[in-house]
Amino acid sequence: MVKRFGAVEALRGLSFAAARGELVVLAGPNGAGKTTTVRILTTNLKPDAGRAEVLGFDVVREYRGVRRRIYYVPQDYRPYGDLTPIEYVTGILMTRGAPYREAKKRAREWLAALGLSRAGRTLRQLSGGEVRKAIVAAALASDAEVLFLDEPTSGIDVEARREVWRALRERVRAGDCIILTTHDMGEAEAIADRVVIVNGGRALYEGSPRDLVSKIPFAYRAVVRKPAPPALDHAVDLGDRLIAYFRSRSELEEFVGGLEDLSQLLSAGSVGLEDAFILLLRGGAA
């Protein structure tokens, strides 16, 4: 897909695939093209060139077929604050064609599944995390086969986020497809079957989180307080501390052993998706 906004090239030939029963995370820095991609796939935007299909339906020529089968939660989406969660989810399900009673029943079930069954207050009176849970509950209660969720867990606390993750994984296990964007690599690592790393309107990587981590030339990392020993092959400066990367355990142990003061070492462990992501963006992945 190619998409331009005036002189800005938002997408420069981005391409990827997602299958049923799969949760695909689109990750990338701000302005990478994630939201533009999702807006094209959800028929909100028209691509300038290239084509995209959702469940075999062309997103431009057969947009009606696409719209009947998808569910989209836009980034920074804010529902009416004067509705309670049950009213909000019921109304949303009705706009998808569900009769009132059925919509209300499904709304109750999914709100209960996400721990919001007793939320009798309006969305305006709920916390940001509870509102996001109500939004996700509506998505999960829908009959859509493909869910597009643009940063659905932003602003949710850790515990609530895990409840949402669990619900999303259950939906995927039932055979549906979820395409989710996030900045949080921890989230991507926890729930993605595959990640697509997007930068500058292109897909830099498409595959499992584990494969991406294995592509970088480092296996371990340590966070140390400065001043650190000067002989570091690869390190990321964090101001008064830095993240050091090591190819092997022995290299890490040698580094720790060389520290003058052990209290300089703040943490040490295996590299994760966030490290791989940063190294990939900097061109450091194999």
Added chain:
Amino acid sequence: MMALWRMLGAAYAELLLWRRQWMWIAQSLMALLGFAVLSSAWGGLAALRHMIVASVFVGTWGIGINFIGQIVGWDRLSKQYEFYVASPLSLAEYYTGMVVGQLPFFAVDVAAPAAVVLLLGVPPTSLLALLAIALAALALGSFLSLAVVLRIRNPMNISAVTNPLYTLATILPPVFYPMSALPQPARFLALISPTTPLAELARWATGAAEACLDPATALGLTAVWFLVSAVALRGVLKWGLEN
């Protein structure tokens, strides 16, 4: 049947909103009562009849130009619009849902004055014609409002645009007073407002006051306004697949 539920789904949130924000409806009712007292105190039954007849289509004009414009503006700001685009809901269902969602206002601003119109001796057939004019005012008001609102790049305060549009088109031109009260040159100026031919049609249909325009001219002017609003709307009203 599913289309009906989809439309009702769009209306549902609006209806619940008004249930919680009922003071707006009370304010509308108070304004109508106040206007009725004011006009009858100064002009007796004839003034009251004229004011009430105008209220029927001014009510729908207000729903169209003010509420529909504000809802769409808010929906774009809150991303509800994008959300709806990527769903089975069609533009026609969304629009109808928004209109149906204003039922409490139809009850206060249209049904109540329409009942009074009957009590004041206007024949039912004339009332039907008046309601048709009210429907045209609703459509024209919403089209014009959307043509303006959808051109606003940053729709932070839509009411700052739609409220003046509503007031300018209902208070200044000959809507609540007869066109014949204006001097001749001012009558031409009054034709700038789309509500002027609608008011003339309402006068002609109900006999509430003498109409200055013949019905064919008033209908023609209304048709021109529909054409203008449709052209203005064509470039900006998109249900997804935006460039």
